[in-house]
Amino acid sequence: MGFKIDCPHCGPRSYHEFAFGGELRAFAFDRDEDTDYAAVWLRDNAAGVQLERWFHSAGCRRWLNVRRNTSDNTILEVR
Amino acid sequence: MSGLLRKRVYLRAVPAERSYDVVIIGGGGHGLATAYYLASRFGIRRVGVFERSYIGSGASGRNTTVLRANYKMPESVAFFKQSFDMYRELSTELDYNLLMSRRGLFWLAHSENSLRLQRERALLNQAFGVDTAFIGPAEVKELCPQVDLSAGGKGHPIIGASYHAPGSVIRHDAVVWGYAAAAMRLGVHVHQGAAVTGITIENGRAVGIETSAGRVSAGVVLSATAGYTSAVAKLAGVRLPLMTHPLQAFVTHAYRPILHRIVASSDMLIYVSQTSRGEILIGAEIERYNTYSTRSTYSFLAECASRAIDLLPFTAKLKILRQWSGLCDMSPDYSPLMGPTEVENFLVSAGWGTWGFKAIPASGVGMAELISRGTAPAAIAPFRIDRFKDDRAIPDRSSAGTH
Numbered sequence: 001m002g003f004k005i006d007c008p009h010c011g012p013r014s015y016h017e018f019a020f021g022g023e024l025r026a027f028a029f030d031r032d033e034d035t036d037y038a039a040v041w042l043r044d045n046a047a048g049v050q051l052e053r054w055f056h057s058a059g060c061r062r063w064l065n066v067r068r069n070t071s072d073n074t075i076l077e078v079r
Numbered sequence: 080m081s082g083l084l085r086k087r088v089y090l091r092a093v094p095a096e097r098s099y100d101v102v103i104i105g106g107g108g109h110g111l112a113t114a115y116y117l118a119s120r121f122g123i124r125r126v127g128v129f130e131r132s133y134i135g136s137g138a139s140g141r142n143t144t145v146l147r148a149n150y151k152m153p154e155s156v157a158f159f160k161q162s163f164d165m166y167r168e169l170s171t172e173l174d175y176n177l178l179m180s181r182r183g184l185f186w187l188a189h190s191e192n193s194l195r196l197q198r199e200r201a202l203l204n205q206a207f208g209v210d211t212a213f214i215g216p217a218e219v220k221e222l223c224p225q226v227d228l229s230a231g232g233k234g235h236p237i238i239g240a241s242y243h244a245p246g247s248v249i250r251h252d253a254v255v256w257g258y259a260a261a262a263m264r265l266g267v268h269v270h271q272g273a274a275v276t277g278i279t280i281e282n283g284r285a286v287g288i289e290t291s292a293g294r295v296s297a298g299v300v301l302s303a304t305a306g307y308t309s310a311v312a313k314l315a316g317v318r319l320p321l322m323t324h325p326l327q328a329f330v331t332h333a334y335r336p337i338l339h340r341i342v343a344s345s346d347m348l349i350y351v352s353q354t355s356r357g358e359i360l361i362g363a364e365i366e367r368y369n370t371y372s373t374r375s376t377y378s379f380l381a382e383c384a385s386r387a388i389d390l391l392p393f394t395a396k397l398k399i400l401r402q403w404s405g406l407c408d409m410s411p412d413y414s415p416l417m418g419p420t421e422v423e424n425f426l427v428s429a430g431w432g433t434w435g436f437k438a439i440p441a442s443g444v445g446m447a448e449l450i451s452r453g454t455a456p457a458a459i460a461p462f463r464i465d466r467f468k469d470d471r472a473i474p475d476r477s478s479a480g481t482h
Contacts, residue, residue: 002376016378020368022322033468041411041467042318045309047371070323071371 003073009060021053024065047071090134090259093268095292099127101450102288102297104275104311106130107139108251108436109428110303111258111269112443113450115173118265120444121451126267127297128259129290131274135255138305141405142436143328143362144251145341145352147184149211149243150478151200154461155414156207161458162441163245169440175257177249178355182341184246185219187226187390189235189346196345196477197241204243211243218242223340231389235346246341248352251436258443278314284423285315299450301426306371306406308429317420319429320467321408324365325372326433327379329402331394333357342390345477349386351394359397361387365407365433375402407432414473417446418455418463426450427464434479 006012023046027039044050048071054064067077101117103110106128117123130136148163150156170177188194197213204211216228219240229236259269270292277289278300287296302311306323334357343350348364363383380402388395410416410430415438417428428446431438445459455463466472 002374002378015368023369037468038318041320043309043320043322044313044318045321045323045369045408047307047310047323050369070369073370073372073374 003075005054005064005066005075006078007056007059007064008078009062010056013056013059017056017058019055019057021055021063024051024053049076090263090269090271092271095127095270095273095290095295096125096268098287098296099268100125100298101127101301102295102299103128103301103303104288105137105302105304106134106259106269106271107137107303107305108135108255108258108439109305109431109442110301111255111262112439113301113303113428113446114267114269115258115262115265116444116447117450118262118267121447123451124266126262127295128262128267128269129273129275129288130269130271133271134259134269135252138405138407138431138435139255140252141403142251143350143352143360144248144354144436145184145350146179146247146249146437147243148209148245149184149186149200149204149241150475151196151203152414152473152475153203153207154473155475155478156204156209158441158458158462159437160207160209162438165440165444166249169254169257173257173261175253175260177253177257179247179249180355181245181247182339182352183222184243184341185223185240185343186243187219187237187240187342187344187346189230189237189344193346194239197239200477201241209243210245211241214240214242223342225338225391225393226342227390227392230347233389248341248354250355254439275311275314278425280315280422285425299424299426301428301446301450303428305429305431305435306408308408308427312420312427315420315422315425317422317425319416319427319464320411321416321430322369323371324367324369324407324409325404326362326365326407327375327402327404328360328362329380329383330354330358330360330400331397332400334359334397337393338391344390347386347390349383349390351387351391358400359394365409371406373404373406375404411467412472412474413476413479415442415462416464417442417459418449420464432479
């Protein structure tokens with residue numbers, strides 16, 4: 001389960017240095033109630049490749065976009 | 080014949096029927112309990128339970144077997160009290176020894192905030208007839224002399240606790256097997272090694288499932304798959320407010336009985352109990368990121384063992400036997416999600432996070448009633464899936480923090 005995230009600013013670091021920011025979601029507030037509800041509460045929670053946010057809290061303190069396979073925690077891309 | 084001389088066949092493999100009144104996806108405690116109560120209390124016996132692996136291979140076999148009812152929202156206290164009361168009668172009802180053992184459970188407070196929470200918890204529990212008392216450090220030491228009141232002398236001593244005397248442990252595998260065997264005696268089919276690969280939808284309603292063994296039509300499809308609920312719901316095109324997080328635990332070798340109580344600390348994020356086999360069982364909080372990987376980590380083991388030694392110094396001498404990880408489907412308010420979805424005849428029993436095992440009987444009987452009568456009984460009605468839409472969340476994080 002332990003894995004490393006290759007931070008573009010700091011290099012490869014243990015995931016312990018990062019705070020998880022959840023899956024990347026499209027926000028579309030105030031369109032209508034159902035869209036708001038879906039944006040705020042519902043998640044894909046994908047068992048597979050997921051686009052997500054990580055905050056390098058013990059490093060450069062920048063937000064990163066990460067593509068990770070949630071089945072085995074392989075990091076596919078960090079930006 | 081009775082007792083030890085009786086030979087019983089627990090799970091006889093039967094070929095899947097082409098159609099069932101109710102198809103349940105997931106052969107864990109919740110799925111099997113729902114099947115059992117459908118057959119025993121509501122006369123619905125054409126029920127098929129489909130389990131991808133073997134029964135109890137998921138969260139039902141990975142939890143830390145603690146039973147308690149000391150929750151902190153009125154809806155939750157009532158629901159978990161019902162569940163606990165059902166557990167007490169369950170060995171008799173299922174005709175299976177579940178090795179339930181009453182231990183008494185502490186939730187230790189090391190901070191003013193935690194102390195306030197434990198005091199409120201005790202008061203609310205008492206109002207619902209649940210035996211939880213607010214106690215001071217001296218009483219903690221008296222009830223459990225092994226506890227180090229200074230918590231390792233690191234500046235966060237134990238300043239109080241809530242003590243839930245009925246807190247118990249039970250054999251989790253036995254619960255799964257007991258429900259499965261009792262359900263099968265009533266005619267329920269339990270299919271192991273049968274993966275569900277699709278849910279058939281016609282005109283907005285679920286009418287069956289695709290399995291590795293072929294297509295099965297169904298009047299009602301229920302997902303009871305805990306960590307994998309989002310993936311199963313996706314087969315029906317349903318999105319849910321769930322995130323799957325891993326929770327790790329480990330046990331030591333078996334030792335003579337030394338720790339009778341269950342010791343938990345929500346400030347230190349740890350809980351410790353001794354199993355009936357003698358192993359000291361130690362667990363903690365979920366990992367903060369979502370994943371479906373069940374690989375264990377050394378960092379967890381090291382941190383958690385160090386906290387256990389702070390709290391219970393005798394554990395420093397123990398040898399670790401094994402470590403494992405399970406998946407928790409966490410809901411936003413730390414309360415379960417039970418009920419219909421926007422797809423007609425597709426129901427979900429989910430959001431069982433870190434608190435699902437102790438809810439099995441009440442959730443099973445509640446879901447069975449919902450399936451047979453079409454309306455949710457009062458005990459589970461507040462936990463409907465779309466409660467976030469109209470601001471009726473049941474926030475109970477402080478009750479879920481540890482186990």
